[in-house]
Amino acid sequence: MHTADAPDPTSGALGPILARADALYHDLTLSAVREHKEAHGAKAIGCLPIWAPRELVDAAGMLPVGLHGAGDRVEVIRGDAYFQSYICQIPRSTIEVALTGRYDLLDGFLFPAICDVIRNLSGMWKILFPGKLSRYVDVPQNFDPAVGGAFFARELRALAEDLSALSGRPVTDEALHASIARYDENRRAIGELMALRERAPHKATASESYLVIRAGDVLPVEEHTAFVRAYVAAAEASDRKPRDHTRVVVTGAFCEQPPLGLIRTLERAGTYIVWDDMTLGARWPEGDVEGEDPDPFVALARAYIARSPATASRYEPSGEKGVPLARLTHKSRAEGVIFAAPSFCDPALLDQPMLTGALDREGVPWTAFKYAENLGQFQVIREQAGTFADSIRLWSDR
Amino acid sequence: MxxxxxxxxxxxxxxxxxxxxxxxxxxxxxxxxxxxxxxxxxxxxxxxxxxxxxxxxxxxxxxxxxxxxxxxxxxxxxxxxxxxxxxxxxxxxxxxxxxxxxxxxxxxxxxxxxxxxxxxxxxxxxxxxxxxxxxxxxxxxxxxxxxxxxxxxxxxxxxxxxxxxxxxxxxxxxxxxxxxxxxxxDEDRLKAAMAKSAQAEDDMVAVLESAKHRPSPIDAYFGGVYYIGPMFTAFRGTAGAAEYYAQLRREVGGRVASGEGPITPEGPMGEQRYRLVVEGPPNWTNFRELWRMFHEEGAVVVASSYTKVGGFYDQGFRHDASRPLESLADYCMGCYTNRSLPQRLDLLERYVRDYEADGLLINSVKSCNSFSAGQLLLLREIEKRTGRPAGFIETDLVDRRYFSAANVKNRIESYLQMIGEKRRSRGARGARGEEVRP
Amino acid sequence: MKVYVGIDLGSTTTKAVMIDEGEQVLGRGITNSRSNYELAAAIARDEARVSARFTLLERELGEAPELARFRTRLAKAFRKQQSLTQLAAFRDLALEEAGADRVAAIRAPLTAAVRRVLDGMKERVEKPSLLEGGAPAKTSDFFRDRAAADYAKLAEQIQDRTVRFDDLMGIFDKAILRVENTELDLSFAGNVGAAIEEATRGLDPSVGERGRGAVLRVAEIPLDVGCVIGTGYGRQTLPFPREDIRSEILCHGLGAHHQFPLTRTVLDIGGQDTKAIQVDGDGVVTSFQMNDRCAAGCGRYLGYIADEMSLGVHELGPIALESTRTVKINSTCTVFAGAELRDHLSNGQRREDILAGLHRAIILRAMALLARSGGVEEELTFTGGVANNPAAVEALRALVRENYGERTLNISPGSIYTGALGAALFGRRGLEARELAA
Missing domain, CATH: 3.40.50.11890 (Rossmann fold)
Known part of the structure; x- marks a missing residue:
């Protein structure tokens, strides 16, 4: 549904880009992945949120595929049979999609350490799909390069061996360096997109950026890099006019994703989302990996240790909970923070009081609500976000 | 306490x-x-x-x-x-x-x-x-x-x-x-404590495994919570804990010899009609009420996963003073909830068989995703692997709002009566000379 | 003759079923569950006993049309006689309430008005149209409901400035509560005499004589209750020994199996809970799953929706069936039901399409429970109040087909009695087993 508040998505060069992004997002059968596999005779590996070492998959000659649940696009029956009502939605839809054969084309799955639910899902996968590679990726919570970093580098090597065994192509240092370079480039392109959002959020809207970044779930990395840059160029060139919207940061949505309708609802309620953590994995680590260490495994591990973004599933050794969020808010010139967490998300919800405490100390206004990826009605959230945006506009000195 | x-x-x-x-x-x-x-x-x-x-x-x-x-x-x-x-x-x-x-x-x-x-x-x-x-x-x-x-x-x-x-x-x-x-x-102090731990661990394992007897002299879930107390907290490796487990082992041994069941808050347990393995932590707000629901139906718990959350000893692990830090590391990584779902499944299956249980009952607590996420798959797989029925109740750790006594009682009774009816039906079929699945 | 009774004390209604030695249903009874469970059980049981006498009478009279006509007349006259008994008791209590100190200020006019209402009610009951003539109006089986409808209608006509409608209804509320908690003689023996007189009036005397003879013979048959088994949520409060209580899960399984022997899966959606049950070839439950603490997707959810739309709950299904384009509803959370509904209505969605979506959402929840319990591999029987809702049945049929392929879906018109029937069957089989053992 198109309303006067939303930029016209079909105008100019943006039209075809957004149409493609939208089609990729809605295609639960992963036909882009199928086409890639057929064209290159390659295998594909599904990667759950938040961050997975996609460089290793790529270096082993396989396509990493980002899995972010099925949103509001499937009816969940089998998935519900495996989870109690107090568990979040993403594992349900993930199992539903898998049990209905739509992940059959994936040859393996990586389950990064993010919470107990995704962790246990990795074991469920081993039981339900014994023929598939399924690996839990334990990321270090000790941030001493000599301890956590060394452990992680060794873990990555072991994972690379498993991936190589599946693809038949060894992960050589050269191949991994090349993959890292491709992903560094991709992260730079996404960084340009994020910078445009920060600079001119009326040109690169949050919902569009979201779709464009999510296209990286299924596209080969170089193709996605070009795709992101094409969008940035087209958005920059558009003649969209700024509105009197409130600049906000949205946080808490790093794993189970809000439905697209919810992101659009926030925009229609009068906000410019200048930063969010919805696609955090694609922007992780911050900055280049290459250059951390001549050994590419060590480089990946070190980059993780040194430059991971602050998020709920990562331990914060500094003791400064919420400080990175406050800093980010100031840096992006956001006027408020919206905490959008999935229902029953222990990491995001337990983090929240610490983060809001830090924002209160800094005088940053915030509001909070919960969602599920298959949420069907946005009325209450629209009113809440609208009131929040209005109150900031009314009471700020700008 | x-x-x-x-x-x-x-x-x-x-x-x-x-x-x-x-x-x-x-x-x-x-x-x-x-x-x-x-x-x-x-x-x-x-x-x-x-x-x-x-x-x-x-x-x-x-x-x-x-x-x-x-x-x-x-x-x-x-x-x-x-x-x-x-x-x-x-x-x-x-x-x-x-x-x-x-x-x-x-x-x-x-x-x-x-x-x-x-x-x-x-x-x-x-x-x-x-x-x-x-x-x-x-x-x-x-x-x-x-x-x-x-x-x-x-x-x-x-x-x-x-x-x-x-x-x-x-x-x-x-x-x-x-x-x-x-x-x-002072590594010697650590080693000395670990040696004491191992001694108490031997006694504790003997106590937990006594439930293989019929009748079981212990309840390995509700009673088990008390048995694991010193071992899982401040006392492991102390002389006090060693003394406690030696004493406990003697008591349980005495009950085995005299063919007695566990002592429950409602008094000594009568006929043990059902032997269960329980997965999941207990509910603490209505601990005694829940125990009574089992007791009233003649259900005794012969093995549980909860008694392995603070250390996993019945599969052979002991604190080992000869390699203290490595042994501590193995201890940490071996705790029940640090094990993968397939490992948990194998373990529960082994318990159902080794302890000759009638089935597996899962207490799914709302608070603990580490335990709960995947339990419904465990339930289905245990039924498939053992042919014995699994039951499911839902409560919470410490929030009373998630304990509905009527609902829990209904499920426990239905589950146990189902086991009883299956047993009767198997008996009747056997009497008719039909094939009976174990 | 030896009979067996099953009583299902549900959260809203109490049901009783009486079966004979050959496991044929003789009689059924139903009443509102009330705070006094024991009385509710007694009333349902007595009604089942009366209904059993009529079944026996049917067997005695055979197929001849003139005798069948006698039986229909007798049944109507009998009900009228029961109604008069209930009404007389209600009358005494209502007049007593009208004379209470609480309403002293308007005692005289109130008493007069109540008397007029009561006279009007009696007149309605005695109307000859009850005996003869076309299709009877669809009235509730419960005296409370029938009395409330008549009373309110009359009170509306009779109210005036001194005695207001609310005054009159206040008397009704007090008196009906008391009459429901009074044990009345509604038995066959106590009411059939007057009913025969009325039923034979105007009939061919020879038919009348044969009918009267049959009634007297049937009244003489001793109904020797071998066993009463209780089930349902209120079963703990039934005045039965423990061994005579069965979980409603087991009773639903056995009852459904008895009605449809090829059933392997039973889905029961009641007011507060949903149960998915798997049974074997003997009707023994092999696994079951129930909804958790959250009542989303149960009958009560439909109640909320009906209230929200100002409709009767029985109207929802037929309206939903008119849908041409089902709206996707994601939440069956009772808390959000209203908001989501209003959201869709304000978006211009049609009422029937939204309702179709709501019914599908409810059945989706049930499908997850079915999947949890083991799926739908063979025949499925749908029971409980929601099984009377045609849109729910359609949604279930469609979703079972989509997920499991073509499956036979059984729905019994007496599905509400499934649990009580299962309990009666347990009674008969249990007694048989006990006698065999002895």
Whole structure:
């Protein structure tokens, strides 16, 4: 549904880009992945949120595929049979999609350490799909390069061996360096997109950026890099006019994703989302990996240790909970923070009081609500976000 | 420990345990005068021998939370935490602990608990632990030392995982204790404690395995909670714990010899009509009521996974003084909730068979995703593998709002009657000369 | 003759079923569950006993049309006689309430008005149209409902400025509560005499004589109750020994199997809970799953929706069937039901399309429970109040087809009695087993 508040998505060069992004997002059968596999005779590996070492998959000659649940696009029956009502939605839809054969084309799955639910899902996968590679990726919570970093580098090597065994192509240092370079480039392109959002959020809207970044779930990395840059160029060139919207940061949505309708609802309620953590994995680590260490495994591990973004599933050794969020808010010139967490998300919800405490100390206004990826009605959230945006506009000195 | 527990404690071993606990809380109450440092830490993967080697006093927030629930104080504490902005959705142990702290931090014995000098975040088998101590760090403003315990995602402890934990012990945890106490790490003290642990562990395993007898002399879930108490908390590696388990083993041995069942809060158990394996933590707000529901139907628990959360001993692991840090690492990574779902499944299957159980009953608690996510798959797989029925009840750890007595009772009764009817039906078919599936 | 009775004490209604030695249903009874469970059980049981006499009478009279006509007349006259008994009791209590001190200010006019209402009610009951003539109006089986409808209608006509409608209804509320808690003689023996007189009036005397003879013979048959088994949520409060109580899960399984012997899966959606049950070839439950604490997707959810739309709950299904384009509803959470509904209405969605979506959403929840319990591999029987809702049945049929392929879906018109029937069957089989053992 198109309303006067939303930029016209079909105008100019943006039209075809957004149409493609939208089609990729809605295609639960992963036909882009199928086409890639057929064209290159390659295998594909599904990667759950938040961050997975996609460089290793790529270096082993396989396509990493980002899995972010099925949103509001499937009816969940089998998935519900495996989870109690107090568990979040993403594992349900993930199992539903898998049990209905739509992940059959994936040859393996990586389950990064993010919470107990995704962790246990990795074991469920081993039981339900014994023929598939399924690996839990334990990321270090000790941030001493000599301890956590060394452990992680060794873990990555072991994972690379498993991936190589599946693809038949060894992960050589050269191949991994090349993959890292491709992903560094991709992260730079996404960084340009994020910078445009920060600079001119009326040109690169949050919902569009979201779709464009999510296209990286299924596209080969170089193709996605070009795709992101094409969008940035087209958005920059558009003649969209700024509105009197409130600049906000949205946080808490790093794993189970809000439905697209919810992101659009926030925009229609009068906000410019200048930063969010919805696609955090694609922007992780911050900055280049290459250059951390001549050994590419060590480089990946070190980059993780040194430059991971602050998020709920990562331990914060500094003791400064919420400080990175406050800093980010100031840096992006956001006027408020919206905490959008999935229902029953222990990491995001337990983090929240610490983060809001830090924002209160800094005088940053915030509001909070919960969602599920298959949420069907946005009325209450629209009113809440609208009131929040209005109150900031009314009471700020700008 | 509590008035409810008082009614349960009837055997000499229980009195020994009670005295140990009272003494520990007494020491905590006077930690400052005694010049003792206080370390808060978690039950799974706890480094008790190491803490004892540094002569610090441990406090276990989970134990505080569950004992608050048994004393019916948890509701107030949880409400306090929710008032502070915590979501209704999240772990109630955390909320209960935070609420308790905000309302004076009064421990199970009615004496206030000292604040921590150090938070030892032994992060074993539960992501929420990490959030919990980040929250406590803000409450107390004290240092935290993190011990990241890698998960057995592929069902094994690799050399890399062990090395990582040992390096963290050497480079983070032990230096943190040295800084805290001003004393040097004395490996001989650690080794001596670990040797004592192993001795008590032998006795505890014998007690848990006594449930293979018919009738079972113990209840390995409700009763088991008391049996694991000293081993899972401040006392492992102490002379007191060794004495307790030796005493307990004698008592249980006596019951085996005389063919007696466990003593329950409702008195000695009568005919044991159903033998069950239970998966999942107990509910603490209605602990005794839930036990009574089992007792009334003649159901005895012969094995449980909960009695393995703070250490996994019945599959051969013992604290090993000859390789102290490696052994501590293996202990941490071996706890039940640090094991993969396939490992948990194998284990539950083995329990159902080895303990000749009629089936598996799962108590799914709302608070604990580490336990609960995947339990419905475990249920289905156990039925498939053993041909014995699995039952499912839903409660919470310490939040009364999630305990519906009528609902739980209905499910337990239905489950047990189903086992009874199946048995009868098999008997009838056997009498008719039809084939009977085991 | 030996008979067996099953009583299902549900959260809203109490049902009784009486069966004979050959496991044929003789009689059924239903009443509102009330605070006095024992009385509700007694009333349902007595009604089943009366209904059994009519079944026996049917067997005695055979197929001849003139005798069948006698039987129909007798049944109507009998009901009228029961109604008069109930009405007489109600009358005494209502007049007593009208004379109470509470309403002293308007005592005289109130008493007069109540008397007029009561006279009007009696007139309605005695109307000859009850005996003869076309299709009887669809009235409730419960005296409370029939009386309430008549009373309210008359009260509306009779109210005036002194005695207002609310005054009159106040008397009704007090009196009906008391009459429901009074044990009345509604038995066959106590009411059939007058009913025969009325039923034979105007009939061919020879038919009348044969009918009267048959009634007297049937009245003489001793109904020797071998066993009463209780089930349902209120079963704990039934005045039965423990061994005579069965879980409603087991009773539903056995009852459904008895009605449809090829059933292997039973889905029961009641007011407060949903159950998915798997049974074997003997009707023995092999696994079951129930909804959790959250009542989303149960009958009560439809109640909320009906209230929200100002419709009767029985109107929802037929309206939903008119849908041409089902709206996708994601939440069956009772808390959000209203908001989501209003959201869709304000978006211009048609009422029937929204309702179709709501019914599908409810059945989706049930499908998850079915999947949890083991799926739908063979015949499925749908029971409980929601099984009377045609849109729910259609949604179930469609979703079972989509997920499991073509399956036979059984729905019994007496599905509400399934649990009580299962209980009666347990009674007969249990007694048989006991006698065999002895």
């Amino acid at each position: 509590t008035s409810e527990a008082d009614a349960i404690q009837k055997e000499p071993s229980m009195l020994v345990q009670k005295a140990m606990i009272a003494e520990h809380y007494e020491k905590l109450a006077h930690a400052k005068e005694l010049g003792k440092k206080v370390v808060y830490t978690f039950v799974p993967g706890n480094l008790t021998e190491l803490m004892n080697a540094f002569d610090v006093l441990p406090v276990y927030p989970e134990i505080n939370a569950l004992s608050s629930a048994m004393r019916q104080k948890a509701g107030r504490y949880i409400a306090e935490a929710e008032r502070l902005g915590h979501s209704e959705d999240v772990c109630t142990y955390v909320k209960c602990d935070i609420g308790m702290k905000r309302q004076g931090n009064v421990g199970p014995t009615g004496q206030p608990l000292p604040p921590p000098d150090l938070l030892l975040l032994s992060y074993t088998g539960c992501f929420t632990f990490m959030k919990w101590f980040e929250l406590l760090r803000e409450e107390y403003g004290c240092p935290v030392v993190m011990l990241h315990t890698p998960y057995q995602g592929d069902g094994e402890i690799t050399d890399n995982m062990r090395r990582y934990v040992v390096e963290q012990l050497e480079r983070e945890v032990i230096p943190a204790f040295e800084r805290l106490t001003g004393t040097r790490y």
